[in-house]
Amino acid sequence: MAFKPEYERTMEDTPTWAVAVVCFVLIVVSIFIEYIIHVIGHWLKVKQKRALYEALEKIKAELMLLGFISLLLTVLQQPISGICISKSVGTTWRPCEQLKSPTKKNYQNSTGRKLLQFLESGFGERRRLATKGYDKCAEKGKVAFMSAYAIHQLHIFISALAVSHVLNCIATLALGRTKMRKWKVWEDETTTLEYKYSNDPERFRFARDTSFGRRHLNFWSESTILLWLVCFFRQFFRSVAKVDYLTLRHGFIMAHLAPESQTKFDFRKYITRSLEEDFKVVVGISPIIWFFAVLFLLSNTYGWYSYLWLPFLPLIIILMVGAKLQVIITKMGLRIQDTGDVVKDKGTPVVRPGDDLFWFGRPRLILFLIHIVLFQNAFQLAFFVWSLYEFGKGNCFHKRIEDIVVRISMG
Incomplete structure (x- = not known):
């Protein structure tokens, strides 16, 4: 049976209770973190730890900057992923060794197995979520300057680095x-x-x-x-x-x-x-x-x-x-x-x-x-x-x- 990819549901097709639950959880977690920071700041004031209190304020400023970076990455995800560059430029300075193209003899035998592994893993779903299911640059014989999923991964790394x-x-x-x-x-x-x-x-x-x-x-x-x-x-x-x-x-x-x-x-x-x-x-x-x-x-x-x-x-x-x-x-x-x-x-x-x-x-x-x-x-x-x-x-x-x-x- 041939696999037919499907696009994820948009807000138009998502139950309102699911949207409300996600928003409620995010708000509760944010309020809890803000409360913890407030309690720590009050304790530092009582202990007259002025320098540590200022350090806490700097951490709050870093969190605000991190939120701004997150917003920019979200807003600019589509424009950046829409920039197309030639494949010769896109294969330079890679972090990992570039895999050699499979030979024609082994291509047919390996394609089915690799496709099955790709679909069974969570990568296929995660990549479709970020790229909305297709790559516009591939239609032009080029590659994206930075794919939407790569931007999503960069987003996670910046957050991990700050923490x-x-x-x-x-x-x-x-x-x-x-x-x-x-x-x-x-x-x-x-x-x-x-x-x-x-x-x-x-x-x-x-x-x-x-x-x-x-x-x-x-x-x-x-x-x-x-x-x-x-x-x-x-x-x-x-x-x-x-x-x-x-x-x-x-x-x-x-x-x-x-x-x-x-x-x-x-x-x-x-x-x-x-x-x-x-x-x-x-x-x-x-x-x-x-x-x-x-x-x-x-x-x-x-x-x-x-x-x-x-x-x-x-x-x-x-x-x-x-x-x-x-x-x-x-x-x-x-x-x-x-x-x-x-x-x-x-x-x-x-x-x-x-x-x-x-x-x-x-x-x-x-x-x-x-x-x-x-x-x-x-x-x-x-x-x-x-x-x-x-x-x-x-x-x-x-x-x-x-x-x-x-x-x-x-x-």
Whole structure:
């Protein structure tokens, strides 16, 4: 029996109760999400988490932008899919290897089997839903610039990318705050008599004899190459040592507060608020970040082997950032040595941070690189989940098991 394709029913043929049920469910879900966001925002206001509240407002703005993109994709779906290009142009820069045309001998044997598999799968129905059952460009011997179904798939990927980025940033913030909990013990130690005695302002000591000096002022700190090597490997063991924390705390207080604030100022809470301020920045998707998303999509061209190098870029960036931050701490110690070997305050020299210690004198560049890394990780994970959902296991995006392992482990 020959298969006769049928078009989907329009609103004219759809029961009103079905339309009402779908609209009711969408409205209820939207109101529920809005209520949850409102409750979270109220809780952040009560807890006086201004930066996190602003981050929540930025997430709401991203959701609004996502809705606008969704609207544009829906409205422009037909005009875009109606643009026809030649087949020679349409077969360039494909993400997957182009299948060779079957020979005439095998064509008749394989056509029936492939057609049956096509109709039995959900792809046939989903594609007809997006293209309304036919391809206008095929009648002209051309291909669509981007089919309606491909636009539908892109729509789903953009949504998955935005959700993945927000969840990735939230997870990073949670892990950062968890790691900072042990700093509370160090902060409480600053109120003890032993700490006050060891930081008596009437005492003097050589810079190299302080705990901070013994950690940073060594023979390797005089050589740029050895300095970077030591700082690169040091980040894997104790990224923030106790002596570094107490020294940076002391230097901050001496630069911005009165000396008597040594035992009153909570430096850990200040760093926590700074982390929340940075979270407000990285949780947003700025225009330049969207531009990077376009470049990431472009790099998935077959033959570029992006799975071998793209997931490793954020790893390289974040290792360089970690090493740079360690180098900055050591260079602050070297500045003390350059100004004089004898320092006031036994055990805690006064370090003086400066913008010139950062790349190009721009501390915000570090934050931007971290932003790029978070977004790239979100892109890799979202792309993997999206391709698995749209095309199933063993799709051309993840033919090799190495690709899956690299994407997930690096992300």
